[in-house]
Amino acid sequence: MNKLRACCRVAALLPLLWAAGPLGARTWTVDATGPNKRISVAVASAADGDTIRVLAGTYREGTITIDRRLALVGVGRPLIDGGEQGDVVVINAPGTTLRGFRITGTLVSNINDNAGIKVTKADSVSIIDNIVEHCFFAIHVASSRNTVIERNQVLGDPKAPETRMGNGIHLWHCAGAEILDNISQDHRDGIYFEFVTDSHIRRNKSLRNSRYGLHFMFSHRDTYSDNTFSGNGAGVAVMYSKEVDMRRNKFIRNRGASSYGLLLKEINDAVIDSNQFNDNTTAILLDGCNRLEVIGNVFQGNGWALRLFSNSMTCHFEANSFTGNTFDLSTNGDPKYNSFSGNYWDRYRGYDLDRNGTGDVPFRPLSLFALVNERMPYAVVLSRSLLTQLLDQAERLIPSMTPEGLEDAKPLMKSPHGSIGL
Numbered sequence: 001m002n003k004l005r006a007c008c009r010v011a012a013l014l015p016l017l018w019a020a021g022p023l024g025a026r027t028w029t030v031d032a033t034g035p036n037k038r039i040s041v042a043v044a045s046a047a048d049g050d051t052i053r054v055l056a057g058t059y060r061e062g063t064i065t066i067d068r069r070l071a072l073v074g075v076g077r078p079l080i081d082g083g084e085q086g087d088v089v090v091i092n093a094p095g096t097t098l099r100g101f102r103i104t105g106t107l108v109s110n111i112n113d114n115a116g117i118k119v120t121k122a123d124s125v126s127i128i129d130n131i132v133e134h135c136f137f138a139i140h141v142a143s144s145r146n147t148v149i150e151r152n153q154v155l156g157d158p159k160a161p162e163t164r165m166g167n168g169i170h171l172w173h174c175a176g177a178e179i180l181d182n183i184s185q186d187h188r189d190g191i192y193f194e195f196v197t198d199s200h201i202r203r204n205k206s207l208r209n210s211r212y213g214l215h216f217m218f219s220h221r222d223t224y225s226d227n228t229f230s231g232n233g234a235g236v237a238v239m240y241s242k243e244v245d246m247r248r249n250k251f252i253r254n255r256g257a258s259s260y261g262l263l264l265k266e267i268n269d270a271v272i273d274s275n276q277f278n279d280n281t282t283a284i285l286l287d288g289c290n291r292l293e294v295i296g297n298v299f300q301g302n303g304w305a306l307r308l309f310s311n312s313m314t315c316h317f318e319a320n321s322f323t324g325n326t327f328d329l330s331t332n333g334d335p336k337y338n339s340f341s342g343n344y345w346d347r348y349r350g351y352d353l354d355r356n357g358t359g360d361v362p363f364r365p366l367s368l369f370a371l372v373n374e375r376m377p378y379a380v381v382l383s384r385s386l387l388t389q390l391l392d393q394a395e396r397l398i399p400s401m402t403p404e405g406l407e408d409a410k411p412l413m414k415s416p417h418g419s420i421g422l
Contacts, residue, residue, distance in 0.1 A: 025049045025050055025051065026046065026047070026050045026051070027050070027051045027052075027053060028042045028045065028046055028050060028051070028052045028053065029042075029052075029053045029055065030042050030052060030053070030054045030055065030059075031055045031057065032055065032056075032057025032058060032059060032078070033057060034055075037059075038059070038061055039052070039054055039059055039061060039064055039072070039080070040061050040064050040065075043064065043065075043066055043067075043068075043070065046068065046070055047068065048068050048069040048070075048093075049069060049070075050070055050071075051070070051071040051072075051073060052070055052071070052072045052073070053073050053075055054072065054073070054074050054075065054078045054101070055075050055076060055078065056075065056076030056077065056078050057078050057079070058078070058079045058081060059078060059079065059080050059081070060081045060082075060083050060105075061080075062082060062083055062085045062086070063082060063085060063086050063087050063088065063089075063090060064080065064088070064089050064090070065090045065092065066089070066090065066091045066092065066093055066096055066098075067092050067093055068093045069093045069094060069095040069096055070093070070096055070097075071096070071097040071099070072096075072097065072098050072099070072101075073097075073099050073100055074099065074100030074101040074102075074130075075100065077100060077101070077102055077131070078100075078101055078102070079101070079102040079103075079104070080101055080102070080103045080104075080105075081104055081105040082103075082104070082105035082106055082107075082116075083105050084105055084106065084107045084108075085105075085107055086106070086107050086112070086114050087106060087114050087115055087116075087118045088103050088104070088105055088106055088115070088116045088117070088135070089101075089103060089116065089117050089118070090118045090120070091117070091118065091119045091120075091122050091125055092120055092121065092122055093122055094122050094123045094124055094125070095123075095124050095125070096122065096125050096126075097125070097126040097127075097128065098117065098125075098126070098127050098128070098130065099126070099127075099128045099129050099130065100128075100129055100130065101130045101131070102130070102131045102132075102133065103116040103117060103130060103131070103132045103133070103135065104116065104132070104133045104134055104135060105135070106135040106136045106137070107136070108136045108164050109136065110163075113136075113137050113140055113166060113170070114135075114136045114137065114166075115135060115136065115137035115138065115139065115140035115166070115170075116132040116133075116135035116137070116138050116139065117130070117132060117138070117139045117140070118137075118140045118141075118142075119139075119140070119141040119142070119144050119147060120141075120142050120143060120144070121142070121143045121144060122144050123144055123145040123146055123147075124145070124146045124147075125141075125144060125147050125148070126147075126148040126150070127139060127147070127148065127149045127150070127152060128148070128149075128150045128151055128152070129150070129151045129152065130152045130153075131152070131153045131155065132152065132153070132154050132155065133155045134155070134156065134157045135156075135166075136164070136165070136166040137166035137167055137168075137170055138154040138155075138156070138166075138167075138168045138169065138170075138184070138187065139152065139154060139168070139169045139170065140166075140167075140170045141170070141171045141172070141174055141177070142171075142172045142173060142174070143172070143173050143174070144174050145174065145175045145176050145177075146175075146176040146177070146178075147171070147174060147176075147177045147178070148177075148178045148180070149169060149177070149178070149179050149180070149182060150178070150179075150180040150181055150182070151180070151181045151182065152169075152182045152183075153182070153183045154168040154169060154182060154183065154184040154185070154187070154190075155183075155185060155186060156168065156185065156186035156187040156209075157186060158186040158208065160186075162188055162210045162211070165187055165188040165210060166187065166188060167187055167188055167189040167190070167191070167192040167215075168184030168185070168187040168189065168190045168191060168192075168206070168209065169182060169184055169190070169191045169192070170189075170191075170192045171192065171193050171194070171196045171199070172194050172195060172196070173194070173195045173196070174193075174195075174196045174197075174199065175196070175197045175198050175199065176198050176199060177196060177199040177200070178199070178200050178202075179191060179199070179200065179201045179202070179204060180200075180202050180203060180204070181202070181203045181204065182204045182205075183204070183205045183207070184204065184205070184206045184207070184209070185205075185206070185207040185208050185209065186207075186208050186209065186210075187209050187210070188209065188210055188211050189209060189211050189212045189213075189214070189215040190204075190206030190207070190209040190212070190213045190214060190229075190232065191204065191206055191213070191214045191215070191216075192212075192214075192215045192216065193214075193215070193216030193217070193219045193222065194216065194217050194218060194219065195217075195218050195219065196216065196219040196222065197219060197220050197221055197222065198220075198221050198222070199219070199222050199223075200222070200223050200224070200225075201214065201222070201223070201224035201225075201227060202223075202224070202225050202226055202227070203225075203226045203227065204227045204228075205227070205228045205230075206227065206228070206229050206230075206232065207228075207229075207230050207231055207232070208230075208231045208232065209232045209233065210232075210233050211232070211233045211234065212232060212233065212234050212235070212236060212237050213229035213230075213232040213234070213235050213236055213254070214227070214229060214235070214236040214237075215236070215237045216237075216238055216239070216241065217239045217240055217241065218239075218240050218241060219241050219244075220241055220242050220243055220244075221242075221243045221244075222241070222243075222244055222245070223244070223245040223246070223247070224236075224245075224246055224247075224249060225245075225246070225247040225248050225249065226247075226248045226249065227249045227250070228249070228250045228252065229249065229250065229251050229252070229254060229261070230250070230251075230252040230253055230254070231252070231253050231254070232254050233254070233256055233259060234254055234256070234259045234260045234261075234263060235251040235254035235259075235260060235261040235262055235280065236249075236251070236260075236261070236262045236263065237260070237263040237265070238262070238263070238264050238265070238267055238270075239263075239264075239265040239266065239267075240265065240266050240267075241267055241268075241270075242267065242268040242269050242270075243268075243269050243270070244267060244270040244271075245270070245271050245273075246262075246270065246271065246272045246273070246275065247271070247272075247273045247274055247275070248273075248274045248275065249275045249276075250275070250276045250278070251275065251276065251277045251278070251280055251283065252276075252278045252279060252280075253278070253279045253280070254280045254281070255279070255280065255281045256281060259280065259281040259282070260280065260281065260282045260283075260284070260285050261277045261280035261282065261283045261284060261302070262275075262277070262283065262284045262285070263284075263285050263287075264284065264285065264286050264287065264289050264292070265287045265288060265289075266287070266288040266289065267286075267288075267289045267290075267292065268289070268290045268291055269290075269291045269292075270289070270291075270292050270293070271292075271293045271295070272284070272292065272293070272294045272295070272297060273293070273295045273296050273297070274295075274296045274297065275297045275298075276297070276298045276300075277297065277298065277299045277300070277302055277305070278298075278300050278301055278302070279300075279301045279302065280302045280303070281302070281303045281304070282302065282303060282304040282307055283299050283302040283304065283305045283306065283325075284299075284305070284306055284307070285304075285307040285309075286306070286307070286308050286309060286312045286315060287309045287311065287312065288309070288311045288312060289312040289313075289315060290312065290313050290314055290315070291313075291314050291315070292312075292314075292315040292316070293315075293316055293318075294315065294316065294317045294318075294320065295316075295317075295318050295319055295320070296318075296319045296320065296416070297320045297321075298320070298321045298323075298417050299320065299321065299322045299323070299325055299328070300321070300322075300323045300324050300325070301323075301324045301325065302325045302326070303325070303326050303327065304325070304326065304327045304329075304330050305322050305325040305327065305328045305329065306328065306329045306330070307329075307330045307331070308329060308330075308331050308335050308338060309331065309332050309333070309335065310331060310332055310333025310334055310335045311333075311335075312335055312338060313335075313337040313338065314337055314338065315335075315338045315339075316338070316339050316340075316341070317338070317339070317340045317341075317343060318340075318341050318342050318343065319342055319343065319412075319416050320343045320344070321343070321344045321415040321416065321417045322343065322344065322345050322346060322347075322365070323344075323346040323415070324346065328345060328347065328365040328366075329365040329366045329406065330366070331366060331406070335406070336406070338406075340365070340406070340407065340408040340409075341408060341409060341410050342358065342408070342410045342411075342412055343408050343411060343412060344411070344412040344413075344414065344415040344416060344417075345363050345365055345408065345411055347363075347365070348363045348411045348413075350363060350411065352413050357412060357413055357414065358410040358411065358412060358413065359410070359411040359412075359413060362407040362408060362409045362411070363407060363408045363411040364406060364407045364408075365406065365407075365408065366406045
């Protein structure tokens with residue numbers, strides 16, 4: 001008798017939960033103040049292809065698992081609070097869409113990568129226009145293809161120690177991902193890729209993250225363009241990857257004792273084109289890189305514009321502008337198998353008698369003091385002294401210690417980027 005009464009109650013609620021849609025798909029409604037108050041009940045009742053509308057309010061249900069292809073749509077930015085029990089929303093079904101929610105309340109763990117939104121082995125999932133606040137990991141995707149993460153705000157806790165921070169947008173062993181127009185800030189790494197191929201990171205802002213704005217390893221044939229990386233422990237670290245395309249990004253004020261705008265470690269066949277590097281400790285460090293094209297970038301007001309290690313080969317630098325950097329170039333050896341041509345250097349004091357726009361004498365961007373500082377880092381305190389200026393001037397007039405191969409045979413008389421300002 002009790003089971004019969006329970007079945008009758010559920011049957012009575014069904015008309016309130018759903019309305020028929022096209023081709024038999026249903027739309028279910030969840031309302032924190034109405035007869036159906038639980039998202040998990042609607043998920044359990046729905047079928048593949050259905051839509052669940054969640055009205056404004058607060059929903060505390062622990063971990064919500066989506067195990068069928070649904071569209072969950074928040075109306076009025078409802079809050080899903082996981083109550084620090086583990087993950088908050090787990091998506092295991094291909095083709096699922098999650099849009100329009102505020103999500104918080106993961107459990108911080110040194111064992112599990114608990115996340116506000118976690119996608120595992122589910123292809124073609126879309127995560128759009130959500131606010132994920134103060135979660136250990138915000139968005140975590142593993143073993144999935146063609147994921148779209150778009151227009152989300154991923155906001156960590158700026159007061160939390162790094163040991164209690166996960167990454168903002170974290171992808172592992174994925175392919176074909178699109179990371180578009182997100183804001184990720186106050187996490188450990190703003191965006192993290194590992195074993196992620198054929199994916200695109202576009203128009204994101206990664207700000208004030210304690211380690212890297214973007215960090216990716218063992219990830220091939222990826223592109224990132226039109227992103228801003230500002231105020232991070234380091235801007236971007238790209239390691240052990242090939243065929244990476246980096247265009248029109250901004251690397252701004254990524255400063256610290258070991259901080260970089262862009263750190264490249266064992267990268268092959270990459271393009272770095274039309275980016276801006278402003279006010280970074282080191283704009284670009286190249287370590288063990290081969291066949292890189294560094295073209296059309298602006299390096300302004302950095303400590304080091306380029307640190308080109310001698311284990312890098314066949315890297316070509318062209319049409320870049322170097323202005324106001326403490327050191328335009330530094331190296332730890334003789335990286336003679338690289339080339340510079342047609343760059344603008346504000347330290348160039350040559351002439352252009354034939355008025356073709358390029359200097360008539362080559363420019364050597366590696367100063368003697370830069371070599372000294374590479375071997376004795378504490379010497380940097382003398383970088384603005386008269387003695388170092390005299391040493392560098394003498395080296396320009398009678399080169400004797402700087403590598404012969406590191407010269408720009410066609411230095412530009414004017415910047416190809418016009419009037420440059422911070």
